[in-house]
Amino acid sequence: MHKKIYFWAAFFWCSVISFFCLVQLNNVPLGNVSNVDKLVHAFFHFILTTLCFLFLKNEVKDSKSLKPVVFAFLFSLLFGIAIEIVQGLFTATRQSDVFDVLANISGALLSIILITLFRMFRKTT
Template sequence: MLLITIRCFQVRLTKNLLVHKLIFFWLAFSWTAIVLVLCLISFNNVPSVNVQNFDKYVHVFFHFVFTFLWILFLKEQTKNGNSKKPYLVSFLFSVFFGMLIEIAQGAFTINRQADVFDVLANTTGAFLAVLVLSIYFRLKR
């Protein structure tokens, strides 16, 4: 009887871990799609915000959340909780994804332009996410 109870617990635990992986994946994937769409569509009729360099703050926020979610997903995939790989992969993915979006804005949109400072803002957001999560998980240990 004890063996059956232990196996049932293991199955439930495994299912719960799978649910976390799926949740993190779909959150990260959905945010990636949202960022892609919002960065490539035109916002002509949207009222502008009167904050200097507001779009750079938006880029920092987009890539902070982007990197944050991908790190959480990749950390769930790795067996080694101390691995730096999820941080590096997520950071590089965010930076290259941001660069590709800027290239696409310059090549395929009429009202949008590629901007090197947007890439810098994207990189800043990605770096902040890596910093915040690495501190959080270090303190959690």
């Protein structure tokens, strides 16, 4: 049951990311925070990586396997790159940004670090 919930949560989150990264958002007030969009990218991919991991860890029988962690990170990375490519090729109001990809990676890495720490802590208790 949890597997389906995590799958659909990850699917929904991919839809949220796609929507906010592909629609025109010129009139959205972002406040005075410099590069707040980079924080949003990091947050989006932190959540995406975490949801993908939760789904994938149920697919792997060996609880010590690194496959769910690696695949969750790679999926988030490739999804973020794909969104940037789509922005550059198929939208008139958005543009590709290497720094968005770096922000995506930082959010995904933070997720992986916290997942790894949680797994290490859980093994010691």
